[in-house]
Amino acid sequence: MNVACPQCKTVFRVDPRKVPTEGVRARCSVCGGVFEVVSEGQGPAAAAGAPLPAASGGPAPSRPAPAPPPRPEPAAPAPPQPQPAPQPQAPGGRPFGQPDPDARARRLARALISDVAAYHPERQETGLREGRLKELFQEELKKSWQEYVEQVGLDVARSTPYFRDALNEILAKGKKVF
Amino acid sequence: MSMINYASREINCKIVYYGPGLGGKTTNLEYIYNKVAPSTRGKLISLATETERTLFFDFLPVDLGTIRGFKTRFHLYTVPGQVYYNASRKLILKGVDGVVFVADSQVERLDANIEAMHNLYENLAEYGYDLRQIPFVIQYNKRDLPNVSPVDELDRHLNPDRVPAYEGVATKGVGVFDTLKAVAKLVIKSLG
Numbered sequence: 001m002n003v004a005c006p007q008c009k010t011v012f013r014v015d016p017r018k019v020p021t022e023g024v025r026a027r028c029s030v031c032g033g034v035f036e037v038v039s040e041g042q043g044p045a046a047a048a049g050a051p052l053p054a055a056s057g058g059p060a061p062s063r064p065a066p067a068p069p070p071r072p073e074p075a076a077p078a079p080p081q082p083q084p085a086p087q088p089q090a091p092g093g094r095p096f097g098q099p100d101p102d103a104r105a106r107r108l109a110r111a112l113i114s115d116v117a118a119y120h121p122e123r124q125e126t127g128l129r130e131g132r133l134k135e136l137f138q139e140e141l142k143k144s145w146q147e148y149v150e151q152v153g154l155d156v157a158r159s160t161p162y163f164r165d166a167l168n169e170i171l172a173k174g175k176k177v178f
Numbered sequence: 179m180s181m182i183n184y185a186s187r188e189i190n191c192k193i194v195y196y197g198p199g200l201g202g203k204t205t206n207l208e209y210i211y212n213k214v215a216p217s218t219r220g221k222l223i224s225l226a227t228e229t230e231r232t233l234f235f236d237f238l239p240v241d242l243g244t245i246r247g248f249k250t251r252f253h254l255y256t257v258p259g260q261v262y263y264n265a266s267r268k269l270i271l272k273g274v275d276g277v278v279f280v281a282d283s284q285v286e287r288l289d290a291n292i293e294a295m296h297n298l299y300e301n302l303a304e305y306g307y308d309l310r311q312i313p314f315v316i317q318y319n320k321r322d323l324p325n326v327s328p329v330d331e332l333d334r335h336l337n338p339d340r341v342p343a344y345e346g347v348a349t350k351g352v353g354v355f356d357t358l359k360a361v362a363k364l365v366i367k368s369l370g
Contacts (some may be wrong), residue, residue: 108261
């Protein structure tokens with residue numbers, strides 16, 4: 001059966017025998033989003049943002065996933081038929097490099113802030129020297145944060161330190177300004 | 179996707195220069211533009227908004243021969259590199275025949291390079307293309323700067339499939355034509 005990630009729309013081929021009748025939670029190996037897969041007789045994958053059953057008992061994700069909207073359950077004894085993160089179907093669906101959503105969020109944050117610093121080296125120096133980084137980069141940081149949230153989701157953006165870390169490490173050159 | 183012009187007996191191929199912001203894509207294109215014979219090239223067009231810029235021109239190399247009697251005209255494009263201009267990047271990739279990834283070799287831009295490479299894969303995948311299947315080369319630019327990552331480290335992060343990769347100093351033209359020739363050859367091979 002085919003299952004589409006409600007967030008990034010990637011389509012995966014899933015062995016229907018591995019989907020229990022009560023459904024199962026799966027993590028998209030492309031965008032890292034967690035969604036519910038129901039068996040073929042019960043309709044398509046849950047819509048984006050639909051609350052997942054609190055006690056679905058589905059297999060715990062293979063790694064702790066910051067994923068909108070609900071958090072993965074605490075690692076419980078794994079029930080049978082764990083659903084591995086589905087692999088994208090061809091064509092062209094190869095996830096380049098590290099597919100880990102945590103690593104992706106961290107890299108995105110660093111790339112965004114690295115862009116800000118690269119495009120405005122003089123302003124960065126002034127901001128550092130005069131302690132006005134926040135003020136001088138208000139517009140760029142707002143834009144970067146919006147892009148970050150759009151790509152990784154508000155939950156991940158707020159619950160992880162990656163954006164702030166990137167600000168301090170890259171824009172503030174290691175000082176704890178943000 | 180190459181377009182054939184029967185009237186002028188030309189095959190038109192689109193090559194996109196991709197990569198992080200300020201990595202040297204525009205510098206590559208400008209260098210090429212200034213070196214190719216004016217009679218063989220079109221205008222250098224800059225589609226610039228307040229914040230982003232795309233550069234474009236086409237030219238007809240004289241030394242590449244013909245494919246079944248057709249000459250090959252290359253259309254070179256750059257994309258805006260900053261993370262948040264993805265809509266433009268994606269649009270420009272449409273119908274691409276070959277890709278050059280211009281990486282910024284500076285240590286502090288490594289994350290931006292990797293992010294741009296992921297973004298390239300993702301955008302191509304959304305058009306149904308696989309980067310492993312289309313002509314693709316990498317240029318490690320800015321090799322003259324003091325704070326650059328070693329090439330083998332860049333290869334490890336950016337070039338797992340070991341596509342042709344060239345060291346460049348685009349401001350001086352170093353590696354610019356090596357890179358272009360490499361991708362052009364791959365494009366022509368893919369047509370033939």
